[in-house]
Amino acid sequence: MSLAATGGVRGAISDAYARGEAWVLDEKRATYGASVARIVMGLTIVAFVLANAGVVRYHWGDASGWADPVRATSNWGWPFDIVFSHTEPVGVFLLFYWLLGLAGLALAAGCYPRIAAIVALFLYVSLVEGNPLAVDQTDNATRIILFFFCFTDMSQHWSVDAWRRSRPGHKRWRDRMPVLERLDWLPTILHNFALIAVALQLFVIYTVAGLSKVQGVSWQNGTALWYPLNVYRFEPWPALSHLLGGNALIVMVGTYVAVFAQLFFALLLLARWTRRIALLAVLALHGGIAIFLGLPLFSAAMLAADTIFVSSTTYAWLEAWVRRRVQTRNPR
Amino acid sequence: MSAARNGSRAGSARAGEATPAATRSGTAPAGRRRHPRAARIVAVIVALVVAWQFVATFAWNSSQTALTSLITLKALDAYMTPWFQQNWSVFAPDPVDANLSFDVRAKVSTDGTAHETGWYTVTDADITRGVLHKIVPSRDYLTNFQLVDDLYTAFDALPSSAQKVVAAQQTSPDWVPAVRGALVKDGVTTADAQNFSRYEDSAYRLATAVADVRWGAASGAADARISGVQVRLRSAPVRPFASRALGPSTTYSYFVDGWRAPLSIPDVNLGVIRALYGGGAK
Numbered sequence: 281m282s283l284a285a286t287g288g289v290r291g292a293i294s295d296a297y298a299r300g301e302a303w304v305l306d307e308k309r310a311t312y313g314a315s316v317a318r319i320v321m322g323l324t325i326v327a328f329v330l331a332n333a334g335v336v337r338y339h340w341g342d343a344s345g346w347a348d349p350v351r352a353t354s355n356w357g358w359p360f361d362i363v364f365s366h367t368e369p370v371g372v373f374l375l376f377y378w379l380l381g382l383a384g385l386a387l388a389a390g391c392y393p394r395i396a397a398i399v400a401l402f403l404y405v406s407l408v409e410g411n412p413l414a415v416d417q418t419d420n421a422t423r424i425i426l427f428f429f430c431f432t433d434m435s436q437h438w439s440v441d442a443w444r445r446s447r448p449g450h451k452r453w454r455d456r457m458p459v460l461e462r463l464d465w466l467p468t469i470l471h472n473f474a475l476i477a478v479a480l481q482l483f484v485i486y487t488v489a490g491l492s493k494v495q496g497v498s499w500q501n502g503t504a505l506w507y508p509l510n511v512y513r514f515e516p517w518p519a520l521s522h523l524l525g526g527n528a529l530i531v532m533v534g535t536y537v538a539v540f541a542q543l544f545f546a547l548l549l550l551a552r553w554t555r556r557i558a559l560l561a562v563l564a565l566h567g568g569i570a571i572f573l574g575l576p577l578f579s580a581a582m583l584a585a586d587t588i589f590v591s592s593t594t595y596a597w598l599e600a601w602v603r604r605r606v607q608t609r610n611p612r
Numbered sequence: 613m614s615a616a617r618n619g620s621r622a623g624s625a626r627a628g629e630a631t632p633a634a635t636r637s638g639t640a641p642a643g644r645r646r647h648p649r650a651a652r653i654v655a656v657i658v659a660l661v662v663a664w665q666f667v668a669t670f671a672w673n674s675s676q677t678a679l680t681s682l683i684t685l686k687a688l689d690a691y692m693t694p695w696f697q698q699n700w701s702v703f704a705p706d707p708v709d710a711n712l713s714f715d716v717r718a719k720v721s722t723d724g725t726a727h728e729t730g731w732y733t734v735t736d737a738d739i740t741r742g743v744l745h746k747i748v749p750s751r752d753y754l755t756n757f758q759l760v761d762d763l764y765t766a767f768d769a770l771p772s773s774a775q776k777v778v779a780a781q782q783t784s785p786d787w788v789p790a791v792r793g794a795l796v797k798d799g800v801t802t803a804d805a806q807n808f809s810r811y812e813d814s815a816y817r818l819a820t821a822v823a824d825v826r827w828g829a830a831s832g833a834a835d836a837r838i839s840g841v842q843v844r845l846r847s848a849p850v851r852p853f854a855s856r857a858l859g860p861s862t863t864y865s866y867f868v869d870g871w872r873a874p875l876s877i878p879d880v881n882l883g884v885i886r887a888l889y890g891g892g893a894k
Contacts, residue, residue: 305647305652331749331750335741337881338755338888339751345877347817350810350811350814413754413755413759414751414754415754420698421698424696465647465654466651469651469655469658470658473661477666484666492704493703493704495704498853499705503854506850512739513739513754514753515743516744574749574753576749
């Protein structure tokens with residue numbers, strides 16, 4: 281529909297509105313991205329549960345009563361104090377803890393992923409917010425991003441649910457309720473707007489993180505990376521950290537890549553070829569944070585969200601490529 | 613499912629092109645109206661919710677800009693906390709540039725003879741156990757360091773005259789409100805005194821537990837008794853990049869809190885503390 285045909289500015293606006301409406305209503309977008317996000321988020325929660333299994337009672341459980349005076353500052357409370365409490369029997373506490381791991385596993389596998397996501401989200405938030413000293417931006421990122429994904433359809437690809445639906449004779453519970461069939465535009469709307477909400481939240485995260493860095497002298501002069509590389513609690517591999525920190529060029533390049541990747545993330549997404557730069561840059565950023573700063577769970581939560589910006593074409597190509605490889609290896 | 617839906621969608625779109633616009637109600641351009649009216653209305657409502665979410669998140673994250681004055685801060689707070697609270701000034705404006713440590717020592721009496729232990733660094737155990745050579749470090753990288761950071765900050769907020777109050781020895785088991793009261797009497801604001809007291813209380817509960825499992829009755833020495841504990845916080849700055857050739861910095865600033873009577877800690881499982889910080893712990 282050309283501008284002339286519909287008449288000037290008004291036509292352009294109504295045309296844009298119609299295109300936006302079609303984007304939101306026609307079909308679920310980025311279903312591959314949502315499925316990959318599901319897998320990454322699920323594995324993140326499983327890794328969290330396994331990594332903290334030996335110390336969970338110290339940070340949040342029956343050995344964490346020492347933090348009681350600080351707990352008074354918490355602005356959480358009901359309903360997040362229902363399941364986890366450091367004064368409940370430790371068996372009950374650990375039961376819910378392992379249930380969190382199980383929910384993460386179900387999410388990764390795509391077995392009733394929406395239910396798994398809601399259960400995992402509630403248990404995760406209830407657990408970590410039980411000690412205000414034991415929470416950081418990892419938890420804010422995980423909570424907010426997983427919350428938005430609860431509104432998306434994460435089951436369409438690479439999931440137990442998709443496999444179950446593809447089997448002959450499978451009947452969806454929705455098909456038995458014609459009322460819900462007529463409302464099938466509602467999940468589509470929620471899915472697509474949840475993706476938009478994830479995108480907007482990411483823009484805020486990266487832009488604010490970038491803007492707050494450019495105010496610092498060490499980010500300006502290209503030496504910022506040096507400091508966390510020499511802080512022991514962010515140094516799981518000291519030899520590697522010293523190797524990196526010892527090279528002035530690597531420190532400078534790493535510092536500037538970190539700033540620019542965050543500052544320009546949203547803008548770089550606008551064009552197809554710069555989008556690839558943006559995604560590779562944040563992949564490098566989060567990969568670096570995961571390995572060199574020992575914050576893989578923060579990185580994973582962020583990358584889970586970033587997956588929605590990779591096009592379904594790319595994922596489908598990847599899927600076909602893997603399928604071909606598997607088939608050549610195991611010829612029937 | 614998606615193939616079937618795509619098919620019917622394409623069909624209805626083609627039908628839309630062929631149908632004269634006059635048969636439609638509403639003002640939308642021809643060929644566009646194929647979604648139920650309810651869906652279109654709900655889409656607008658959800659769009660407004662998402663737009664508000666974005667504006668609120670943006671405003672919350674730019675607390676010092678003109679935008680926040682446009683929205684009542686209280687309303688913004690009510691909406692954003694606790695669920696959407698966030699702070700993305702991470703490693704910024706300058707990244708973390710100091711190694712913090714939490715040290716504990718105790719006065720132990722055995723068979724009537726008292727002695728003072730050396731300093732034990734709780735946070736070194738955290739790094740060795742939870743961070744070093746771990747692909748996925750545990751929360752050990754965070755909790756005790758956050759306590760050090762918060763207590764240090766609360767201490768720094770006190771006027772220098774009040775720092776003498778803090779350094780004084782306290783032998784009564786009820787010393788927490790006593791120190792808080794003494795700080796207020798010295799001219800510290802109630803909020804600052806309360807804030808310091810809260811973190812000091814937590815630090816000494818932890819110190820009591822650690823002292824007990826290392827040197828007290830919980831260490832296996834049945835007749836050992838902890839009569840006093842002391843906490844020291846250290847902050848060792850990373851040497852600036854320009855002078856990195858000089859090697860790791862050896863200087864640090866520190867804050868030594870006063871000797872305190874051990875606190876009652878009913879909700880701290882000493883078995884767990886012993887496994888993490890006891891003499892036999894890794």
